[in-house]
Amino acid sequence: MRIAVIGGGPAGGSAALALARGGAAVDLYLPARPGEKPCGGAVPEHVLPRLAGFDLSPLPAVISPAAVLENAGGGRIGVDLQGIRIFRRRDFDRALAEAAVAAGAVLRPARAERLEWGSGGLEVSAAGETRIYDWIVGADGARGLTRRSLGLASRGDSLGLGGSLSGLAWDRLVLAFPGLADSYLWIFPRPGGASVGIAYTAGRLTDAAARAALGSFLDRHLPGGWRDLPGPRYRYPIPVFGEWTLPSVRRALVRRVLLTGDAAALADPLTREGIRYGLLSGLWAAEGLLAGDPERYPDVLAAELAAEMERAGNARDLFFEGSIGQWMVPAARLHSGVRRVLGDLLACRQPYTGLRRRLLRSLFNPSRIRTPSAP
Numbered sequence: 258m259r260i261a262v263i264g265g266g267p268a269g270g271s272a273a274l275a276l277a278r279g280g281a282a283v284d285l286y287l288p289a290r291p292g293e294k295p296c297g298g299a300v301p302e303h304v305l306p307r308l309a310g311f312d313l314s315p316l317p318a319v320i321s322p323a324a325v326l327e328n329a330g331g332g333r334i335g336v337d338l339q340g341i342r343i344f345r346r347r348d349f350d351r352a353l354a355e356a357a358v359a360a361g362a363v364l365r366p367a368r369a370e371r372l373e374w375g376s377g378g379l380e381v382s383a384a385g386e387t388r389i390y391d392w393i394v395g396a397d398g399a400r401g402l403t404r405r406s407l408g409l410a411s412r413g414d415s416l417g418l419g420g421s422l423s424g425l426a427w428d429r430l431v432l433a434f435p436g437l438a439d440s441y442l443w444i445f446p447r448p449g450g451a452s453v454g455i456a457y458t459a460g461r462l463t464d465a466a467a468r469a470a471l472g473s474f475l476d477r478h479l480p481g482g483w484r485d486l487p488g489p490r491y492r493y494p495i496p497v498f499g500e501w502t503l504p505s506v507r508r509a510l511v512r513r514v515l516l517t518g519d520a521a522a523l524a525d526p527l528t529r530e531g532i533r534y535g536l537l538s539g540l541w542a543a544e545g546l547l548a549g550d551p552e553r554y555p556d557v558l559a560a561e562l563a564a565e566m567e568r569a570g571n572a573r574d575l576f577f578e579g580s581i582g583q584w585m586v587p588a589a590r591l592h593s594g595v596r597r598v599l600g601d602l603l604a605c606r607q608p609y610t611g612l613r614r615r616l617l618r619s620l621f622n623p624s625r626i627r628t629p630s631a632p
């Protein structure tokens with residue numbers, strides 16, 4: 258079986274690595290100079306050991322930084338954020354692709370330019386050459402060639418507006434909930450600088466309002482000035498999981514394409530975290546192909562993600578605009594239990610299933626009420 262993986266981000270890298278380790282004949286297409294993916298680069302540690310054959314230890318990373326949450330009223334609370342690693346995406350993606358190649362994947366260092374469904378198989382054209390495959394793993398992002406070739410519109414996009422700033426020393430993770438629809442702001446420390454930005458949903462917040470909120474947030478936290486710091490600025494889609502996800506994945510499967518990561522719209526609709534789901538979906542696609550049963554892939558996505566993502570979507574308004582958003586910081590100041598739940602949620606150890614129950618239990622457990630400590 259000949260397999261092409263289109264795209265060398267978390268989804269494509271993990272698929273190519275697992276396929277090559279499983280003995281499949283796999284070509285990994287990625288642009289010769291992929292550049293830095295607009296991204297905070299925060300990954301929950303617990304997912305990383307699932308990438309057999311990928312040694313992260315040499316990669317520069319910020320590990321479990323001190324974290325501060327802020328709400329719209331200016332309230333602040335420190336939370337313990339154990340179990341998060343923050344990478345520069347170019348380091349992470351390059352190392353993952355190198356691990357795939359070391360395991361036997363063939364690197365095709367060129368952007369795939371055309372996909373066609375010929376009588377002999379799936380034709381991928383890149384750098385003036387056309388190769389034929391039995392299956393394609395589409396891992397080239399929300400608006401990539403794979404979705405376009407399948408005639409699938411981009412759906413469910415949140416947006417990330419921000420930048421990767423270098424030339425500043427920053428060691429704290431700050432998350433702020435400004436009370437503007439379902440947006441949140443961040444400063445993540447990362448090797449050599451910081452990633453800053455605002456995540457929001459197009460149609461619920463204008464770009465101008467998002468830009469203004471980000472500007473005043475950064476002015477407050479980086480009073481020494483940030484506008485002139487070097488590093489790329491961006492506005493980039495984050496395709497979140499929704500009712501559009503599984504129908505697109507099933508439609509692609511009919512044409513012998515497994516959509517993964519952002520190409521499948523798998524990011525968490527509340528946190529907009531997508532690296533974990535890119536990595537996992539790449540692994541699940543590879544497992545289906547190696548087992549000779551790729552048809553099961555959409556069912557695996559449904560079983561693993563659908564219920565949790567639906568809860569994340571439902572919790573979104575409650576979290577940002579409703580009672581949790583309003584009371585989270587004051588409640589967390591008083592309750593060590595609530596602080597722990599928030600830390601676990603943000604470090605991706607607390608699933609949405611059971612979140613409300615655990616928060617309420619923490620809130621009404623008098624033995625956990627503590628004198629607040631300053632962050």
Ligand SMILES: Cc1cc2nc3c(=O)[nH]c(=O)nc-3n(C[C@H](O)[C@H](O)[C@H](O)COP(=O)(O)OP(=O)(O)OC[C@H]3O[C@@H](n4cnc5c(N)ncnc54)[C@H](O)[C@@H]3O)c2cc1C
Pocket residue numbers: 263264265266267268269286287288291294295296297298299300350367368369370396397398399401402416417418419454493494495517518519520524529530531532533535
């Ligand atoms: C501003 C912002 C901040 C974010 N912060 C976080 C965060 O902190 N943590 C988190 O978990 N998620 C975060 N996300 C989401 C996360 O970046 C994505 O969900 C994740 O990168 C998806 O991985 P992927 O492999 O599916 O796609 P991508 O990472 O987009 O990788 C796609 C790859 O395909 C390549 N490609 C594209 N077209 C072609 C082609 N024609 N041929 C060959 N290769 C091609 C690209 O060069 C790229 O390498 C953030 C997103 C944004 C926009």
